[in-house]
Amino acid sequence: MSYLYRFGQFTLDLKRRSLTYNDSLVPLTPKAFDILVFLVQNPNRIVTKEELLKAVWADTFVEEGNLTQNISMLRKALAGKSEDNGFIVTIARKGYQFAADVDLTEGLGIVKQGGAQIPTSYISTTGMAVEAEAESHRHTPVIPGAPGVEAPVSKRESRRRRVAILSAVAVILVAAGYVLWRRFHSAGSPGSQRIMLAVLPFQNLTGDPNLEYLSDGLTEELIAQLGRMQPEQLGVIARTSVMGYRRSDKRLDQIGHELSVQYVLESSVRRGADRLRITVQLVQVKDQSHLWAESYDYAPGDVLGLENNVGAAVAREIERRLIPQQQAHPIRLHPVNSAAFDAYLEGRYFFARSSGKDDLDRATSYYERAIKLDSIYAPAWVGLSQTLERQADKGFVPNEDGYQRARKAVEKALELDPNLAEAHSQMGWIKLIHDWDWAGADTSFQRALALAPGNSTIVSYASSMSETLGRLDKALELDHQAVELDPLNALSQGTMAQHYYYVGRLEESAESLKKTLELNPDLPHAHQLLGLVYLMAGRPQEALSEIERESEAGWRLQGLALVYHAMGRRNEAEAALAQYITKYQNAAAYEIAEVYAYIGKTDQAFEWLDRAYAQRDGGLSSVKVDPLLRNLHDDPRYSALLEKMRLPL
Numbered sequence: 210m211s212y213l214y215r216f217g218q219f220t221l222d223l224k225r226r227s228l229t230y231n232d233s234l235v236p237l238t239p240k241a242f243d244i245l246v247f248l249v250q251n252p253n254r255i256v257t258k259e260e261l262l263k264a265v266w267a268d269t270f271v272e273e274g275n276l277t278q279n280i281s282m283l284r285k286a287l288a289g290k291s292e293d294n295g296f297i298v299t300i301a302r303k304g305y306q307f308a309a310d311v312d313l314t315e316g317l318g319i320v321k322q323g324g325a326q327i328p329t330s331y332i333s334t335t336g337m338a339v340e341a342e343a344e345s346h347r348h349t350p351v352i353p354g355a356p357g358v359e360a361p362v363s364k365r366e367s368r369r370r371r372v373a374i375l376s377a378v379a380v381i382l383v384a385a386g387y388v389l390w391r392r393f394h395s396a397g398s399p400g401s402q403r404i405m406l407a408v409l410p411f412q413n414l415t416g417d418p419n420l421e422y423l424s425d426g427l428t429e430e431l432i433a434q435l436g437r438m439q440p441e442q443l444g445v446i447a448r449t450s451v452m453g454y455r456r457s458d459k460r461l462d463q464i465g466h467e468l469s470v471q472y473v474l475e476s477s478v479r480r481g482a483d484r485l486r487i488t489v490q491l492v493q494v495k496d497q498s499h500l501w502a503e504s505y506d507y508a509p510g511d512v513l514g515l516e517n518n519v520g521a522a523v524a525r526e527i528e529r530r531l532i533p534q535q536q537a538h539p540i541r542l543h544p545v546n547s548a549a550f551d552a553y554l555e556g557r558y559f560f561a562r563s564s565g566k567d568d569l570d571r572a573t574s575y576y577e578r579a580i581k582l583d584s585i586y587a588p589a590w591v592g593l594s595q596t597l598e599r600q601a602d603k604g605f606v607p608n609e610d611g612y613q614r615a616r617k618a619v620e621k622a623l624e625l626d627p628n629l630a631e632a633h634s635q636m637g638w639i640k641l642i643h644d645w646d647w648a649g650a651d652t653s654f655q656r657a658l659a660l661a662p663g664n665s666t667i668v669s670y671a672s673s674m675s676e677t678l679g680r681l682d683k684a685l686e687l688d689h690q691a692v693e694l695d696p697l698n699a700l701s702q703g704t705m706a707q708h709y710y711y712v713g714r715l716e717e718s719a720e721s722l723k724k725t726l727e728l729n730p731d732l733p734h735a736h737q738l739l740g741l742v743y744l745m746a747g748r749p750q751e752a753l754s755e756i757e758r759e760s761e762a763g764w765r766l767q768g769l770a771l772v773y774h775a776m777g778r779r780n781e782a783e784a785a786l787a788q789y790i791t792k793y794q795n796a797a798a799y800e801i802a803e804v805y806a807y808i809g810k811t812d813q814a815f816e817w818l819d820r821a822y823a824q825r826d827g828g829l830s831s832v833k834v835d836p837l838l839r840n841l842h843d844d845p846r847y848s849a850l851l852e853k854m855r856l857p858l
Contacts (some may be wrong), residue, residue, distance in 0.1 A: 214249045216296065216309040219287070227285075235286055240265055241279045248307035249296065255458055257304040259414075263427030264629035275500040275807045277490060280305065284498070300472070301454055303408055304370065342598060348420060364755040398663060405470040405513055405693075407446040408432050409565030411453040414479035422558035425452070436449040447665035447695035448561075468696055472500075486655060549583030552576070552714060556592050566605045572596045590622035591631045612643045634670055642673060642827060650674055672708070679833040681712045699729035707738060715746045733761035737768040745836060751773045763793050767800050771837075773807045784809070800829030803837040814838075815846045822853065827855065 214221040220229045226242055227560060227731045228235040235246065243265045248256060261276055280297060284289055289294050290854035298306045374387065410430045413421055431446050446468050454464060461473065491500045556575035559568045573596045579589040610715025616639055621631040629780045637653030640646040654671040661667055672687035695701050706721035722739040739755035743749070749772055756768035766789040786804055802817035803842035832838065833856060841847045851858055 212525065213314045214246075215312045215314055216249060216252075221245065226433065234246065237286060238279070238282065240275075240590055241283050241286070244276070244279050245283055248305065249311050252307045252309060252311040255300050255303055255306050261302075261304065281499055284496075289400060297497075299492065300458055300460045301464050301475070303458060306460070317760055328338070350436065351376045401445050404472065405444045405468070406452060407464070407470045407473045409464075409473050409475050410452055412477035414477050422555050423563065425554075425558050429561070430450070444662070445663050447698065449665075449695035449701075450695045453697055459495050461492065462494060464836070469693070470494060506756065546583040546586070549579045549586050549589065552579035552582060553589045553592065556596070560592060560596050560599075563599065563732075566603075569596055569603075569605060571598050575602070577811070585621040585625050587626035587629050588627065590618050591629065591635055594618035594635050594639075596620065597771075598635075598642075602642070604747045612639065615639060627780070628660055630657045630664060630667060633657035633660065634664075636666045639669055641670075641830070645825075647674075647678060651678065663694065665691050665698070665701065669704065672704060673830070676708060676834060681708055681834055684708050685712070699725050699727055699735070701729060703732060703735055703738070706742075710738065710742050710745070711831075711836065713741050713745075713836070718742045719746075731760050734759075734764050736760070737764040740768050740772060744772055744775055763789070763797060763800075765803060766792070767797070770804050771807055795824075796800050797826075797828075798824055799826040799832075803828075803835065806840050807837045810842060811841060811844060814841060815844070815850075817848060822850070832856070834843075 212223065214223075218231050219235070220232075221227075222229070223246060226239075228237055228242065228245065240692060241246045244261060246266050247261060263709060266275075278742070285295055296307060298310050324584035326477045408428060410425070428451065432445055432448055450468060457464070458690050459467075464540070464747075465471070465473070471494055473492050473494060475492060477488045477742065479488070487543055492498070493500055531646060552575045556572045556579060559572040559575065563572065575594065576589050576593040576596060579586060579595065583589070597606070597611050597615035597618060599607050600606045601615065605611075616636075619632055619635045619639065623636065626632065633653045634657035637650045639655060640653060644650075651674050654667070654674045657664075657667045658671050668687050668691040672691060675681070675684035675687060685708050688701070688708055691701045692698075702721055702725040706718045706725060707713070709718035719742050720737060722735060722742065725735050726739070729735070736755045737758040738760070740752040742756075743752035743755060752768075752772045756765060756772055759765040759768060766785055768787060770782050770786040771781070773785060786801075789804070790801055791796070798817050798821035802814045802821060805811075805814035807816060818829075818832075819823055832854070833851065848858060
């Protein structure tokens with residue numbers, strides 16, 4: 210008697226170590242068979258790569274590529290016999306799921322092999338938890354998670370930081386990304402649809418949670434490098450959208466659908482007995498096939514050797530596998546002090562998190578440490594500038610002092626590397642937000658776009674610049690690029706919605722705002738802006754409903770003042786405006802002017818616009834395109850304000 214696993218038209222016999230389809234034998238290698246056994250004994254749950262490696266290869270330290278290669282062979286074997294090729298589903302960054310119902314039966318079965326038939330009968334025991342027979346073939350693995358088998362307890366790994374690996378890992382990933390781009394660049398034609406790629410969050414498998422900043426930093430670094438490539442050939446999804454999958458259990462095909470990508474790049478670092486292993490994998494989403502996977506072992510201290518040898522090897526292998534008609538052209542990257550790069554990644558981690566003053570202070574400290582260790586590392590100067598600018602914007606440091614230091618830091622970055630796109634973008638942002646140097650800001654953003662047209666943050670900044678100059682068609686064009694590069698970023702969707710609102714395309718604005726709120730139901734200003742869209746469309750009751758749902762008190766009060774006026778509820782409108790002025794006059798002079806302009810009190814509107822000018826209110830960057838100010842356009846004071854701000858009429 211033997212127990213048989215059945216799924217679809219397939220039967221898996223552990224005793225005979227055979228897989229049959231409609232009683233015909235399906236050939237499998239021994240390791241592929243062992244993997245399939247593990248999967249069918251654990252159906253419809255996520256099976257991690259670590260589980261499979263331990264179950265099939267026991268204590269042997271093998272390359273992860275062996276696993277992916279065998280999974281690929283299994284998929285082909287199953288798909289070759291059945292129209293359903295979705296039995297084995299990739300779960301991004303975690304492992305696999307056997308997405309089929311498995312029945313457990315007992316009997317001898319009928320197997321056609323070499324023209325002979327072995328008769329059997331089946332007694333269904335579907336749903337019973339029956340342990341595999343003890344007399345099964347000696348090569349059949351004892352599977353953790355199978356009925357009656359207790360999973361082994363893993364040994365606790367030692368934890369210590371390997372600073373020397375940091376720049377080396379970046380070299381490998383950038384090399385892989387570079388050659389991937391070359392493959393797509395050479396393969397595409399000018400009129401072809403561009404390839405979209407998602408760099409999934411770098412997986413930290415070292416067992417050290419203190420290295421999470423490294424995972425995030427390396428992911429950002431690779432995205433930034435690839436974002437500098439030609440956008441008509443390769444689009445790289447931005448950090449905001451991919452970081453949401455850091456601990457996700459979503460299937461790879463679902464992620465591909467949500468991000469609209471054809472390929473993903475997965476990478477990880479794990480620790481062996483006396484070495485570290487870097488694994489890089491390129492996966493095609495449509496069939497979840499691994500186009501390329503490779504692992505590299507090295508001694509942590511051999512950074513220069515790694516840069517010269519392993520980085521070049523990665524480039525060579527990708528080109529050999531994906532572009533056989535071309536010769537490899539290994540890239541040469543300027544080496545970076547490893548400790549400085551470590552501090553730089555720590556700074557980026559806390560800046561990206563930046564939940565408050567403490568995070569920004571820590572980011573500043575790490576960037577300054579990176580600069581002390583490697584004073585010619587330009588990205589660290591850009592990071593310091595961004596942090597100082599944000600501290601000034603939030604009032605954590607004196608405004609003028611913070612912006613002056615931020616400007617000096619980014620000037621140093623440009624001095625060190627005149628072709629660093631992020632430095633030009635940061636300089637443009639300072640000129641836009643603080644200096645009101647519109648021409649200078651526009652020049653900086655255009656230079657940044659030319660250097661890194663695939664960087665979604667730079668694209669969004671350039672959109673804001675176009676809005677300020679009144680070029681809304683260009684702003685919307687850039688918005689669409691930013692959303693394509695960062696599809697799960699609620700801010701990018703919201704910005705596009707606002708620009709649709711500015712040009713009067715209210716239905717499209719409403720649709721974009723609904724998508725924005727799907728991505729982040731609590732995003733400040735989103736419900737209020739949707740209320741303004743309904744208000745301009747002549748739907749005040751719907752406008753009121755949305756504004757009442759606004760989570761941020763200031764935006765809610767301003768919206769109520771506007772919609773109550775439109776509904777003829779003047780007392781409530783005046784009360785809401787009075788409360789708004791009392792609470793927010795020092796921070797929202799521009800928004801107060803908007804209310805007065807909309808309700809037709811022109812003199813008060815200009816008084817508050819003058820106050821906004823004196824306070825350097827950021828809202829004034831929208832003064833040329835804001836629909837709430839249309840009542841002011843024919844007044845000479847409006848033209849005078851634009852001239853004073855040095856904005857083109």
